[in-house]
Amino acid sequence: MQDQLSALLAKAQSELPAVKTRPEFEAAKARFVGPNGELTGLMKQMGSVPKEQKPALGKLINEAKTQLQTHLDAAFRQIEAAELQAQLGPAVDASLPSPDFGLGTHHPLTLVREEMCRILRKVGFSVVEGPEVETEYYCFDALNTPADHPARDAQDTFYLPTNARFGNVSKKTPDEKYLLRTHTSSVQIRTMLKGQPPIRIVSPGRVYRRDTTDATHSANFHQLECLYVDKNVTVRDLKALLDYIFASLLGKDTKTRFRTHYFGYTEPSFEVDLSAKHLPKVNKEWIEIGGCGMVDPSVFDGVGYDSSVWSGYAFGMGLERLAMLMYGIDDIRYFYQNDVRFLKQFA
Numbered sequence: 001m002q003d004q005l006s007a008l009l010a011k012a013q014s015e016l017p018a019v020k021t022r023p024e025f026e027a028a029k030a031r032f033v034g035p036n037g038e039l040t041g042l043m044k045q046m047g048s049v050p051k052e053q054k055p056a057l058g059k060l061i062n063e064a065k066t067q068l069q070t071h072l073d074a075a076f077r078q079i080e081a082a083e084l085q086a087q088l089g090p091a092v093d094a095s096l097p098s099p100d101f102g103l104g105t106h107h108p109l110t111l112v113r114e115e116m117c118r119i120l121r122k123v124g125f126s127v128v129e130g131p132e133v134e135t136e137y138y139c140f141d142a143l144n145t146p147a148d149h150p151a152r153d154a155q156d157t158f159y160l161p162t163n164a165r166f167g168n169v170s171k172k173t174p175d176e177k178y179l180l181r182t183h184t185s186s187v188q189i190r191t192m193l194k195g196q197p198p199i200r201i202v203s204p205g206r207v208y209r210r211d212t213t214d215a216t217h218s219a220n221f222h223q224l225e226c227l228y229v230d231k232n233v234t235v236r237d238l239k240a241l242l243d244y245i246f247a248s249l250l251g252k253d254t255k256t257r258f259r260t261h262y263f264g265y266t267e268p269s270f271e272v273d274l275s276a277k278h279l280p281k282v283n284k285e286w287i288e289i290g291g292c293g294m295v296d297p298s299v300f301d302g303v304g305y306d307s308s309v310w311s312g313y314a315f316g317m318g319l320e321r322l323a324m325l326m327y328g329i330d331d332i333r334y335f336y337q338n339d340v341r342f343l344k345q346f347a
Helices: 002-018 022-033 038-048 051-088 108-121 185-194 235-250 297-302 319-327 332-336 340-346
Strands: 133-135 178-180 199-208 220-230 255-263 266-275 287-295 311-318
Touching (some): 002 051, 022 038, 022 051, 108 199, 108 220, 108 319, 108 340, 185 311, 235 266, 235 311, 287 297, 287 319, 311 319
Antiparallel strands (some): 133 178
């Protein structure tokens, strides 16, 4: 029996390395350890062995079975390695230059943001950014938003857990809530609290609101807001800047108009409309583009500015809205789908 087991192991050791495919492996495995395999046949002979010889013979069979399984495992690993190598293809020479897959491009929202900032830098505005996680003070209280205003409702704003901690955003009161900012106007408050006028800033960034996503709405989007504080600032200055911005961005044929509106942190307040029928897919005479107004004196009082000395204006608009107008895009969801076919159009 021992000679037969040794011969079986020698046979497996010589034959199994030559097995190259899974079907060949299964056939070889059946020959050695299958129901009618050679090892199985030797194990069946245990019934005719004298009782006193069975322990020693059983030990030999178990050792042979373990060694045979080792040879089978090695053969199977060899097959798996060959299959993986076939999928990977030939080895890559890391010293060779990489294939040219073409250069990437800026996202259309980045293009609009950078162009808007460039236009505003030309007339003295500085780009300032702030945290996306804010407190109620910076997002609502300091902007003259009443406690019962609908914007502060949990149905409109993403509030964070009361036990959350954010090292870069400090609370004014212990029970104040953290939230995802609903506009970049919070950057205006942070800027005014840090220094005295004159101030001329533009604050682009991502904002969040509980909107149901559709072709024109998204729960997260991008805004760009401007603040100008100085002596003797008037609505005429605000209108002149907006005319300059949109003429520079969309062409000299672009016109703007104001419609009276209400915002808690500006008084008087206006909605801004554009007349830009020369743009792609624009079939209306006037299109709403954003909001603006003169900074409310109560906002100045809250940050320690003397509202009898200083005046200013603020305005804001959505970058997605601008990009959709400029490029003739009719669905805001295209901006977030990462479809290379869509993005390549802006190379």
